[in-house]
Each structure stands twice: as structure tokens, then as C-alpha cells.
Amino acid sequence: MIRAENLSFTYPNGLQALKDISFHIKKGEFAAIIGRNGSGKTTLLKHFNGLLKPTSGRLLIAGLDTARARTAELARKVGFLFQNPDHQIFLPTVAQEIAFGPRNLGLKGREIERRVAEAAAQVGLTEYLDASPWKLGKGLRQRVALASVLAMGPDILVLDEPTTGQDYRQAREIMAITKALHRKGHTIILVTHDMELVARYAEKALVLGGGRLLLQGPLTEVFSRDDVLAEAGLLPPAVLRLTAPYRKAGLIPGVLTPEDLFREVCTILRGEDHAARILPA
Amino acid sequence: MPPASFLHNLHPLTKVVWSLAVVTAAFFLQGPLPLLLLWASVLAVAGAGKVLRQVLPALKGLALLAGLFFLFQVFLIREGNTVFTLFPAKGIGQVTDVGLYACTVLALRMLAMTSTIPVLLATTNPKDMVVAFVEKLKVPYLYAFMLVTSLRFIPILQEQLDLVLQAQRARGRDLEGRNFIKRVKAVVPLALPLLLVSIRRSRTLAISLETRGFGSGPRTHLRPLAFRPADIAATAACLLLAFLVILL
Numbered sequence: 001m002i003r004a005e006n007l008s009f010t011y012p013n014g015l016q017a018l019k020d021i022s023f024h025i026k027k028g029e030f031a032a033i034i035g036r037n038g039s040g041k042t043t044l045l046k047h048f049n050g051l052l053k054p055t056s057g058r059l060l061i062a063g064l065d066t067a068r069a070r071t072a073e074l075a076r077k078v079g080f081l082f083q084n085p086d087h088q089i090f091l092p093t094v095a096q097e098i099a100f101g102p103r104n105l106g107l108k109g110r111e112i113e114r115r116v117a118e119a120a121a122q123v124g125l126t127e128y129l130d131a132s133p134w135k136l137g138k139g140l141r142q143r144v145a146l147a148s149v150l151a152m153g154p155d156i157l158v159l160d161e162p163t164t165g166q167d168y169r170q171a172r173e174i175m176a177i178t179k180a181l182h183r184k185g186h187t188i189i190l191v192t193h194d195m196e197l198v199a200r201y202a203e204k205a206l207v208l209g210g211g212r213l214l215l216q217g218p219l220t221e222v223f224s225r226d227d228v229l230a231e232a233g234l235l236p237p238a239v240l241r242l243t244a245p246y247r248k249a250g251l252i253p254g255v256l257t258p259e260d261l262f263r264e265v266c267t268i269l270r271g272e273d274h275a276a277r278i279l280p281a
Numbered sequence: 282m283p284p285a286s287f288l289h290n291l292h293p294l295t296k297v298v299w300s301l302a303v304v305t306a307a308f309f310l311q312g313p314l315p316l317l318l319l320w321a322s323v324l325a326v327a328g329a330g331k332v333l334r335q336v337l338p339a340l341k342g343l344a345l346l347a348g349l350f351f352l353f354q355v356f357l358i359r360e361g362n363t364v365f366t367l368f369p370a371k372g373i374g375q376v377t378d379v380g381l382y383a384c385t386v387l388a389l390r391m392l393a394m395t396s397t398i399p400v401l402l403a404t405t406n407p408k409d410m411v412v413a414f415v416e417k418l419k420v421p422y423l424y425a426f427m428l429v430t431s432l433r434f435i436p437i438l439q440e441q442l443d444l445v446l447q448a449q450r451a452r453g454r455d456l457e458g459r460n461f462i463k464r465v466k467a468v469v470p471l472a473l474p475l476l477l478v479s480i481r482r483s484r485t486l487a488i489s490l491e492t493r494g495f496g497s498g499p500r501t502h503l504r505p506l507a508f509r510p511a512d513i514a515a516t517a518a519c520l521l522l523a524f525l526v527i528l529l
Contacts (some may be wrong), residue, residue, distance in 0.1 A: 049451050072453045080451035086481070087441070088448035090473035100470070104453035134477070148452060 001027040001156065001187050006057035009043055017043040020057070021213045023206055027155070030188045032198040035208035036233040041191050044208065048158055048189075050074045062155065076105060079154035083161045085138075085145035094120070094136075094144050095129040101152040119151040123177050139170030146177065156187045163197060175201055199223070199237040199256040207232050220254035287511070288330030288404045293413035295512040296405060299326070300397040302519035306526040307394045313382070316389040323396045332403040339399035343392060351388040355380050407432070412502050422500060430486075438479065445474045
């Protein structure tokens, strides 16, 4: 679905932001791109929508070479949800805002209505269609932005720090919507430095550091490489740090979330005396 | 700041006086040659202040502007003898000797007047300029602060515009079209979010100013500026020269 081949990018001022990056994200995968600020995450993202073109190597998205594809073509394949929804909202109602993208694709009448209704339903905005997006709270505005991207019908969804500036409940809501979209078959790329978020939702991770792809693979594998993560300036999620000694001693297999850990501990303690008294249920 | 020269060390107001003196002289000088000399004097000051290379791009732009100004005006003056006609068949595009002379004077005057600005900016720290205006000319600090803040907001706006551009492109808004009407239409999805984000940002700025006690009492400055003998001499010289030009 998304294939980078020896992609490098140097800014006009001489700063080399990406160095020889190759990866492959398959259709329907939930991949996280992680790395600290300045690691090249944003630069890589800007390649996904054709805003930047590789200085060498190439990036293929659903068979399209981003260096040659037009913005509108790419927008049909890749939907972007940016950090700040306010950078895109400009129409008086939520419905019009969602319809903006499909209109740009040249769609008309009924098809637009259908797409708006569908996108709004997917993010739970149906009751707000006639409201002014500016009067909604930040969490809802974020969902308006997501719906306006979904209405374009992209297979791939790129979420750039979708939970920053949101409270816990809003963050969970947007991630629940993302998860549902993933289950429906969307390929999801989550860009974040929130490791707990990655552990809970992603399947694989790409670790960027200093413009290089330091590591890629399934989460349990990536999170067990403390050395590489440290080089990238990242800390594994708390659960992984907590269980690291037990994992190394072979007592607990790789777990990613507190729920996983709870289940594992239950299994291990089953049969032990007093286990029922220590653990609820 | 790049290598300091005596020009950098002069009081900002002295340099403003110089700039105003050049403007005054430019208004009173009539021939192309005196105006050319005046412009040369501005360049000489820039050279003495070691900023000639630095202000060169700005000067080029100003020269281009003066050139355009010349081109627009030269066809509008019909008095005098026709030197040549652009489209003889249709009789449009007449250029007369009076027109050529008058427009050369106008263009040079504009060039001499505006060339002081880049020199002024290149040799003066904007903060010092504000302090000078507030302290010596009693401009309310609020206005001076507003001016400086709005200038400082330009790069931030640029950054925000970049993000807006990205967000709208991701929604299939094609901004690469050459068609003029399409381009104008494409401005709305960019301008509105930018405006709203800026308003939000300025509110935040207002709050953070208040929390730090903006306007709560008399202000002091980190680098007090003194009006030194060199400033008095330079100011006097500028005024004297301007007077001489007016009298002649």
C-alpha cells in the first residue's frame, strides 16, 4: 500500500531531514510512526500528501509515485488528520465543511449528500450537521476535521498527533473512531510521541531518529529494544518498563497494555492459593 | 548584529533625522544630477556604515520600483516635443522630452527618498528604535509595542499559512491552478482559517501580557540610549545641509 524506497530528503537550506528510508506498510495495517521532535516525522508526513518530493529515492502510495502524482489524486488515496482542526475549518455549517472535500473531487448533488451523511455517522456527528463548527468544542472540531477527510473516501488515513490538546475522554473517542475505521479496512498511520497510545492501538511501529529509520517491526519487538528507543529519545510504555525484568527472565511474555498484563498475571496465578483473594474476579 | 560601525552606534533618532533630511532635500532639489548626487550620498553613508552589501537587495528592489514608476508615468505626459512613439500606427505610447525629463526627476527623487529606509533598518536594532520613540518622542509605549508585535507576527503567520495550506490540499483543494478567478476563489479556504487562528492567538497573547503585568507601571529599559556629542554633531549637520538645499 505504502512503499518507501531509499527515500532521502534535503531541505533547500542544506539540512538533510530524511536519510535513506525504506519501509512497506501493507493494506489494512495500523502502523505508528514514532520519534521525538526533529526526528523527521513531519518531513516524512509531508511526503505522503506530495507537499514535499523526495530528493532521491521514491515513495509509492497505492501504486502512485508521489513525485509525479497531483495533489488531488493523492488526496483521494490518503486522508490527513492534522493536529489543529482550526487550520481547515472555514465554512458556516458542519455539513458544508464535510462536503468541501468531495466537492473538490468534482462530485455533485446526491453523491455529496450521501458521503456527508456517511462520514458524519462514522464519527458520530450526525446531530451536529447544521451546527457551526466554530461553536463546537475542540474534540468535536477534531471530529469535523476527521469527517471532512473521510468524505473523500481515502483508503489510507494519516493521523498527526490526533490527541494533543485534548482531554482523556476526547482522546479516547477519537482513537475509538480510528479503531473502528481500521476494522472496516482502512490502513492507518498514526504519528505520535505518546507511547501508551501506540501500545494500545498500533500493530507495528517505525522508529525515526535523526532522519533515519532506526527500527521497524511488530510492537512487542520494537518496545523490547530499549537501546534503540533510548537512541531515538523514547521511553517504552510504563507496562513494558514494569514487566521488563520478568520478560527477560521468561516469566511474563510481551504485554503491551495494563489489560494484557492483568490477564497474563491472572493466568500465571491461576491455581495458586489465595489468587482469588488477591485479584478481583 | 553584524560588524558595528559608527552608524550602528548613533542614536536611532539621529538616523531618523538624517532620513528626514534626505527626504526634504529630495523634495527641494529639481535637476536629475543633484538628485543623483543625493542618492549617491545615501549610498556613501551606507558604505561608511559597512551595510552596503546588506542593503543591496532592498536597493535593487527600490530601483526596480522606481523604474516601473518611470514607465507608467512617461507615457502620460503629452507636453513638449515627441521623442518617439511606441506604436506609431495607432498614435499611442508617445514619449516627449518634457516627459522623459520630469519622469527621470520623479524616479530619482523616489529612489533617493526610499533608499534611506533599508540603511536605517540595517543599522538600527528595532528594539532600540522603539525605545527611542518612546523615550524621546513620547510615543505611548502601547503603540510602539503594537507595531513591533505585528512585525514579529509575520513569520508566525507564514508558518500558520503553511499548515492551513497543507490541510486544504489534503482535502483536494488544488492551489496550483493558473486561472486567475480560480486563484481568487482558492484564497477563501486559506484566509478564513488563518484569520480565525490569528484572532485566537492574539487573545492568548493578550492574556499572557496581562499575567505578566503589562502596563502596570512606569517602564525601564535594559539598554538606555544616550544622545551623545556625535549624535548632536550628525543631527546638526543633517539639518544644516537640508536648510542649505531649501535656501538654494
